[in-house]
Amino acid sequence: MKKYALILLVVFFSCNKTKPTVSPTFDGIVSLNTNLSSSEPLTNYTIEYQAVYAMGAKGAQTAAPWGSLNPTGSTFDFSPISNPYFGLSTLKTIGFESIFLNIPIVAINNRSMPTDIVNLAFDNPTVKSRFHALIDAIKDQLNDNVKYIALGNEVDTYFASHPTEWTAYINLVEDARAYLQTFKPNIQVGVTTTFAAASSSAAGQVSLLNTNMDVVALTYYPTSSNFTVNDPAAVKEDIAKMIALAKGKPLVIQEWGYPSSTTLGSSEQKQADFLTNSFAQLKTRGPTNFPFVSFFKYRDWNAAYVQAITGQSAGQNFYEFMSSLGLKKNDGSEKAGYQVLATELKK
Secondary structure, eight states, X not given: OHHHHHHHHHHHXXXXXOOOOOXXXXXXXXXXXXXXXXXXXXXXXXXXXXHHHHHTOOEEEEEOXXXXXXXXXXXXXXXXXXXXXXXXXHHHHHTOSEEEEEOXXXXXXXXXXXXXXXXXXXXXXXXXXXHHHHHHHHGGGOOTTEEEEESOBSTHHHHTSOGGGHHHHHHHHXXXXXXXXXXXXXXXXXXXEEHHHHTTTTHHHHHHHHTXXXXXXXXXXXXXXXXXXXXXGGHHHHHHHHHHHHTTSOEEEEEEOOOOOGGGTOOHHHHHHHHHHHHHHHHHHHHHHOSEEEESOSBOOOHHHHHHHHSOOTTSHHHHHHHSOOSBXXXXXXXXXXXXXXXXXXX
C-alpha cells in the first residue's frame, strides 16, 4: 500500500511542477512603419500615424538623415523632425510613448552627410565637431518620448564595399554617442545593421560596432539574397540568433517585415503566418530582449514610387519585395496579416 501511495505522490508532484509560462501578450513597445509614397500629401502621415496608434501601437519610428538636417556648413533644416505631420512633437502629441529616431550618417549604400564634408574620413576632427554642432542644434527638439536614436541605417551594405572605413566610422559614432548623452542621458543609442549581415558576413565588424552602443539595432526580413522568402517558421531560429549576437544588450528592431508577393514564393497567408510566429516568439522572449519592435509596414507603396526607388518593374524580385511589405494594399484594403497584428495589439 505504501509503495502505491509513494508512486501516486511522485506522479502528483511530477504533474504539478511549475511550468514555464508564456505571456498572453507581448509587453514590449510595438511600432508600425507608415512611410508613404512620395506622391501622397504629407497630411496623410498624420492620418496614418493616428490610425496605427488607434490600433494599439505605442511606438513610432522615423528618420532624419544628417545631410537633410544639415545640408552644408552651418545651414540647418529642422523640418524632418519639426514638421506638423510626422515631427517629433507631433508624434508625442498623438500619444506615442516611445519614439525611435534614426539620424543616419550612413544610409544603406551611401554617406548621408553634409555636402562640404561628405568625402572626409569619418573620424576626421572636423566631422566629429560638425556632428557635435548638429546635436547642439537639435537637442531641444528631442523630447522625452524619444527613447532611441540610431546613427546609421543598414550600414553594413555601405561597408561591404568600403571595408577599410569601419574603424573610422566606429570612432565617429562612439564619439557622437558620448556627446549626445551629455545632454540626453536617457536616450539609448545604437547603429542599425541588417540581421543578415550581423549574423553572418559582417558578424565581427558589427560586434565591434555594437561594443560601446546601448542597444543592438537591426532590420529583419527573412528572405534569401534574391528576395525570395524563407519559411515563416524561420523566425524562431532567427530570434535565437539575434539574442546571441546581442550579447545581453536590448534588441531594438527598426524594421521587421515579410513580403506577400507570390513572385517571391510568398502569399498573404504566409505573411500572416510570419506575424503569428513572430508574436509567439516575442511573447516568449519578452521586452527585456525586445523592448521595441517596428513592423514594416502599414500600407504598400504605389507602383510609381516602387519603380522609382528600385529601378525595376512588376514581376522583378526587388520590385515585388518593396511593393508587398505592407499589411494593407496601397488602396487601403487589408491583407490577412493586418488582422493578426490588430488582434495582438488589442490584447
